[in-house]
Amino acid sequence: MIRKTRENADRWGVELPTTVADWRQLSKHVDGQFDAIVCLGNAFTHLFDEDDRVMALAEFRRVLRAGGILIIDHRNYDYILDNGFRSKHKYYYCGREVDARPIEIDINAVKFQYSFPDGSRHFLTLHPIRLNRMKTLLENAGFRNLTSYGDFEEDYDFDDTDFVVHVAATG
Numbered sequence: 001m002i003r004k005t006r007e008n009a010d011r012w013g014v015e016l017p018t019t020v021a022d023w024r025q026l027s028k029h030v031d032g033q034f035d036a037i038v039c040l041g042n043a044f045t046h047l048f049d050e051d052d053r054v055m056a057l058a059e060f061r062r063v064l065r066a067g068g069i070l071i072i073d074h075r076n077y078d079y080i081l082d083n084g085f086r087s088k089h090k091y092y093y094c095g096r097e098v099d100a101r102p103i104e105i106d107i108n109a110v111k112f113q114y115s116f117p118d119g120s121r122h123f124l125t126l127h128p129i130r131l132n133r134m135k136t137l138l139e140n141a142g143f144r145n146l147t148s149y150g151d152f153e154e155d156y157d158f159d160d161t162d163f164v165v166h167v168a169a170t171g
């Protein structure tokens with residue numbers, strides 16, 4: 001991902017310092033006050049431990065300047081937990097040819113299977129965070145003015161949403 005980031009930065013002619021850091025110790029690795037943190041691609045749900053989620057959000061807030069924003073997303077796990085899986089098959093992160101679906105659904109862990117056109121299959125297990133829990137975590141971490149988008153729309157039907165993106169400001 002770092003290599004791809006550098007390729008993209010070169011392509012667009014921008015200088016983009018890169019580093020690898022665990023979110024939970026982010027402030028140890030990056031200095032300066034950032035305008036925005038972007039944590040997309042359902043990435044936050046790689047954290048399974050509530051303490052880790054609290055720690056990561058606190059660190060995100062710590063490295064943002066006053067008035068800075070956090071942009072963070074997750075799948076609509078409420079729908080998956082309550083109804084099983086369905087998808088508009090519109091928002092994929094790995095190409096239109098790839099089928100992604102949960103094959104094991106549990107309150108603590110959802111195992112996704114990614115099937116590729118060449119017949120290969122890959123698996124990813126994630127923590128199914130609920131919308132209200134995520135909002136509470138953001139508030140408890142000191143984020144304010146939360147706006148949530150369903151599949152990139154501010155006006156959305158939650159039951160017909162694949163991904164939720166939150167935009168939250170430091171207090």
Ligand SMILES: C[S@@+](CC[C@H](N)C(=O)[O-])C[C@H]1O[C@@H](n2cnc3c(N)ncnc32)[C@H](O)[C@@H]1O
Binds near residue numbers: 040043044046093
């Ligand atoms: C599904 S990928 C999404 C990547 C990227 N945001 C995107 O949209 O293409 C999830 C990413 O979260 C990263 N990740 C998971 N836990 C992390 C942690 N504790 N600290 C930093 N990164 C983490 C993984 O290494 C992986 O790169």
